[in-house]
Amino acid sequence: MALDGKTPAEASGIKLNLEGNKWMNLIKQSVNPTPQIALGERAKDVVYAKTQDSDTFKPKRWFDREERKEINDILRTFGYAWLSQGKDSLWLKPTEMHHPPSAPSRRCTPLSPRIDYSLAQSIWMAEETHVKANA
Secondary structure (H helix, E strand, O other): OOOOOOHHHHHHHOOOOOOOOOOHHHHHHHHHOHHHHHHHHHHHHHEEEOOEEEEEEEEOOOOOOHHHHHHHHHHHHOEEEEEEEHHOOEEEEEEOOOOOOOOOOOOOOOOOOOOOOOHHHHOOOOOOOHHHHHH
16 A cells, blocks of 8 residues: 555644654654643644643534544543533543642632532542552
8 A cells, every 4th residue: 555655644644743853843742742742633622721720621522432532542641531511521630739748638629610529529539549559
């Protein structure tokens, strides 16, 4: 099967956004990946937001099952979890919060009134437990 003068990435429809020195940009992207780089062309279909307590990706449109699975698989590798809240559903990654040792509990603030506070806190606590277990 011929590639008609295209790179394997171009032939498969993967856009790596390599400009200028393509080799150097490819090395930089592979050494220091970000969710936006990993999403590639899919990044235009989600909105990234960073708050004091979390990072989120919210879909701009409805994804069919296969598209959502692809995006979910990519974002899971960066520690994001899908938070299903109807039209306010999003991928959520709680950020590390620093509290004094005497603080009785860790607290996440809700992202919006429609997002369930207890679910966001449960996700954050599960991640914290996982990090402690692997330390």
